[in-house]
Amino acid sequence: MIRLVLLLILLAAAAFGVSWLADRPGEIAVVWEGWRVETTVPVALAVIAVVSGVLLLLWRLLSLLVRSPKLIAAFSRRRKREKGWQAVSRGLLAVGIGDNAAVRQARHDAARLLPHEPLTHLLTAQAAQLDGKPEVAIAAFRAMVDDPSTRLLGLRGLHMEARKAGDKAAAYAIAEEAASAAPTLGWAADAVIEARCAAGDYAGARAVLERQMAQKGIDKAQYKRRRAVLLAAEAIALEQTDPLVAREKAVEAVRLAPTLVPAAACAGRLLGAAGELRKAAKIVETAFAANPHPELADVEAYLRPGDAALDRLKRIRTLANRAPSQRESAIALARAAIDAQEFRQARLVLEPLLDDPSQRVCLLMAELEAAEHADIGKAREWTARAVRANRDPAWIADGVVSDRWAPVSPVSGRLDAFVWEVPPGVSATPILEHEAERVKAAIAAVRASEEAKVAEKKIAEQKLAEKKLAELKAAEPKPAESAPAAAAEAVAAGAPVVVVEAPAAVASNPPEPKGTEPKATEPVPVILAPPAGNGADARGRARQNGKPETGKKADAIVALPPLPDDPGPEADATEEPDPSSKSRRLMGL
Incomplete structure (x- = not known):
């Protein structure tokens, strides 16, 4: 719009000037070498303009002829460069779609037309990566490192190749170099933080994060979250060895990220051990209201060591009121009620969850049946239902399910990668195994109780039998002596002894078959009435003999x-008996 207005103003000024000259024609006379030329002023001005234009055109043509070799060379270079950039673009697109043949052709054209361009080295490296030639790719990235304009790009390529080869030391050194050259580079800072966290150097990782924040390479919210994660990891690492320092780190982490579950749990444990129960409960309840987690419920329950089960139940009720509609609140309350033997309350809490129970809910019901009714059958039934029930959340990062939180992913090394969610395609989670141990303990307690009852019953029966036997012995006369x-x-x-031969056969014994020798019968003593x-x-x-009379019968x-050598009653009566027999x-x- 402004240009149009300016154009109109210029046209109006030109028209005004022409009109003004036309109203004042005047005369001009030129005498030169006997020549006299007379004309008006407008005509003279027009002639001068035409002559000037012709001269200018002739000058342009002459200069073009003089500069034509350089112009031709520049045109050739420009044309070659355009073809080279087209080859680079074609090669990068082929890399994106994975067309190895097109990538090789484009790399060849780019190397011929643009041999010293950084993107040509990049295309060469990527083509080598597609062809499975890491040594060619490394050579191309090193060539890029030598060029100051592509130094960082070459360092990134060398870092990726070192990680692919599994050389963590080389990858860490390259990332350190890149982070020192450009603290705002996200990949370099993340790689250094990953390496230092893997070595347990959380203070060094925080130093890299501070330098990145000072160079405005990260926003404030992300900086606070990452710093809280590193402080929480350091507090957990120092929780057993240096509780005082760990408590300071955990409290600072909670201040930066109040909803970070590991930081709140660690701070709650350490503050509870130090006797600051109110502050610890406030931290745990704030985090639980935002992110209900079983670890926070455990910390709240055992905030003060040595408390009775009913005291733990009271604290869990307070915690559950911070998130009354959450499933985790009901599970935590049911577990505390079972521990306190408030079985009716546990059933009331779990009843709304039984329409679509998760694995932990099924195991809690199994524990409840075993603890309340000592019904191992129902406990096993609920345990079997847990196998097919919905999965419970767990700590998961890059597809890896872990029983505990970690600051970085074990796969990619990404900071703050673990999230609390239901892992896909996993039949059981570590927290489920913990609940299963509780069920096993409850069933074992029931069995131990039953075995104790059976043992007590046997002991009581044995004592009763011994008592009855003693009474019978006391009531009966002295048993007869043996024959x-x-x-x-x-x-x-001095009583006479009469020998009586036992009968050859007894009615109760079957007759001996023929052809067999009769079995020798044992001698049976027979007691006869005394004379x-x-x-x-x-x-x-x-x-x-001087013995008192006992009054016996x-x-x-x-x-x-x-005896076997006795001839029996059929022997000769006249034979004198042998006194030795x-x-x-x-x-x-």
């Missing part, structure tokens, strides 16, 4: 069965 001992006593008292006066004679002999006469029978008793 051989009674016979010996009878012989010693009259035997007891009195025995008592008389007892008085003669008359001793029975014991008849012994025949009698003595043998008596000694056989």
Whole structure:
């Protein structure tokens, strides 16, 4: 618009000047070498303008002829450069789509037309990477490092090649060099922070972050978050060895990022151990309200060591009120109620979650059945349901599921990579294994209780049986002595002994089959009634021996069965009995 206005003003001025000259024509006379030329002023001005234009045109043509070699050379160079840039562009596009043949052709054209261009080296390196020739790529990146304009690009390429080769030391050194040359480079700072975190040098990692922030290479919100992550990692590392320093780091991390779960949990544990319960509870409850997490619930429950289960339940109720609609609040409250043996409250809390239970909810129900009713069957049923139930969240970074938080990813090394979410394609999580251990402990307690009851019952039955046996022994008379001992006593008292042969067969035993030798029957002692006066004679002999009269009944006469060398009743009656055989029978008793 402004240009149009200026053009109109110039045209108006020119028209005004022409009109002014036309109104004042005047005369001009030129005399030169006998020539006299007379004309008006407008005509003279027009002639001068034409002559000036012709002269200017002739000068341009002459200068063009003089400069034509240089112009031709510049045109050739420009044309060559344009073809080279076209080859570079074509090669980069081919790299993007993975067309190796097109990349090689474009690299060849670019190297011929633009041999010293940085992008030509980059195209050469990328073509070598596609062809699987790392040595060619490294040579191209080193050539770029030698050029100050492409130094950082070459360092990045060498860093990536070193990481691919697994040379962490070389990758770390290259990243350090790049970060020193340009502190605002994100990839260099991240690589140095990753390496220092892997070595446990969290203070050095914070120094790199501070330098990056000083050079305005990162925004303030991202700086605060990363600094809190590094402080939390350092506090967790020092929690056991230097609790005082760890507490300061954890509190500072919470101040920078109040919702960072690891920082809040570490600060809560350390402050609780130091006796600052109110401050610790405030930190844990603030973080739990934003990010409900089971670790925060554990810290809140055991904030003061040695508390009873009911005291832990009260604190968990307060914590659950900060996030009443969250699933984690109900799970934490149910677990605390089970520990406090408030089984009815645990069932009421878990009941809304049973429509679509997760694995942890199923295991809590299994623990509840085992603890409340000692029902191992239902506990096993809920445990089996946990296998097919929905998964619970876990710490996950770049597809790696971990049972604990870490400042950097174990795969990519990215800072603050772990997030608390449900991992895809995982059948179980570390926190589920912890809950399963609680169920095993509950079932083991039930079994131990049952075994103790069974043992107590057996002991009671054994004691009762012993008591009854003792009563029966006290009530019964003294048991009769054995037959051989009674016979010996009878012989010693002078009682006659009658030998009776045992019957050859007993009705209860089946007859022996024919053709077999009869089995020798054991001699059976038979006790006969004593003759009259035997007891009195025995008592008389007892008085003669000086023994008091015991009032026992008359001793029975014991008849012994025949010994193997006894001929029996069928022997010759006239045969004199061998006194030695009698003595043998008596000694056989």
